[in-house]
Amino acid sequence: MRTDGKRSGRLAWIWVTLVWLAIWQGAYLLVGQDLLLASPWQVLQRLALQGVRPSFWLTVLYSFLRIQAGFLLGLACGSLLAVLTVRLAWVKRLFHPAISAIRATPVASFIILALVWMSHNRVVVFIVFLMVLPIVWRNVTEGIETTDPQLLEMGRVFHLSRLEVVRAIYIPSVVPFFVTAATTSLGLGWKAGIAAEVLSRPPLSLGRQLYDAKIYLETADLLAFTSVVIIISLALEHLLLLLFRQAGRLFQRRGITGRKAGPAA
Amino acid sequence: MSIELKQVHVLRDGRPILQDLSLTLPERGIVGLSGPSGCGKTTLLHTLCGLLKPDSGTVSGLARGRVGVAFQEDRLLPWLTVRDNLDLVLHDRTRAEIWLERMQLAGQGSQFPHQLSGGMKRRIALARALAFDSDLILLDEPFQGMDDALKQNLYGWVREAAGTRPLLLVTHDAAECDALAGTMWLADGPPLVIFHSR
Structure with a gap:
């Protein structure tokens, strides 16, 4: 039953993809100028051409490392800041306006400012970090603040240690908020990271390739590199969800104590 | 005293x-x-x-x-199995098993609270209060x-x-x-x- 559902889901996905490819091909034929819009076939040819070049994979790897560094830094700092702002009112008062300002400021302004302050590579890491941090901070804060007070009271009454309260009550309460923040900010981080690469043009970067494609009016290359970014971003999002799902299963199997669940020996 | x-x-x-x-x-x-x-x-x-x-x-x-308390609400952790809910408080898996048996829930240890009836959840909350090493229940x-x-x-x-x-x-x-x-x-x-x- 479940396999049937999966199969029909896959079929629907293939069908939808084919429809959009047909629309794209139709638009290409309608426009009739390669300079303005490349065909799906031309883009695929460029992708295949790039795929055999080692420098292409190195470009993908470097962009991946820069963006993921910013993403992981944003996740860690956003979570830590959320814990601090919930626990310490003065930290919340101090950081709340700053984070609100970050959220409201256009990303281009930050990129240009960062270009004045730091090297190309760091600009990308910094921009992704800035995009991820407020999302993670807001979600994790909400997760901590909405933790069921009755469960916390139970923990107090039964003298659970601070570590037990964190592991058994806070973390499971915050996880859904953290997962939402991580998956949302991953896509946003890639968009902002590529934008930062386009403007800062570090060597071996997908952003620089996009910029060059635009300068030389290589529309097929532009679309090929854009599709690479989309594919990586979606694949990472799926991988992240898979990781969280596996972690959840492990948590259920091992239980809170880390011991394998099952009757006592 | x-x-x-x-x-x-x-x-x-x-x-x-x-x-x-x-x-x-x-x-x-x-x-x-x-x-x-x-x-x-x-x-x-x-x-x-x-x-x-x-x-x-x-x-x-x-x-x-x-103090061992069975609150008006069950206050069981929904993401832990019934056995882990007891183990968390008792820090003793064997005692958790004994109390599951006493509450006639030995077969339900691996289930999660949402899989139990209201009365079953009440029994787990009761077991937790009675089994906890306390001065008052x-x-x-x-x-x-x-x-x-x-x-x-x-x-x-x-x-x-x-x-x-x-x-x-x-x-x-x-x-x-x-x-x-x-x-x-x-x-x-x-x-x-x-x-x-x-």
């Missing part, structure tokens, strides 16, 4: 729920507490287990400050959702737990009080007033 409340005042939204309340619990045995909803019974329980700090007055006699409507035959089976464990320490049983069911409580308190309020009926 008996557990004692001396001239305890607890205000909620400026309204006195416990006012000048003094009472002494016996050193062991079951005290039944019955009274209308909203008269302050839960506030008394929360004061005894330390969740509420009195605005004035003292609570004494809790040598280690350890507080049970707030612990037998809700259970049939009479099952209750009769569980009464023995409640009596045993109260053999070494006091146990305060809040219930609206006169039959439960008759079957279990050596001492019976009737409550009214707020502010909470307690009459000793036997």
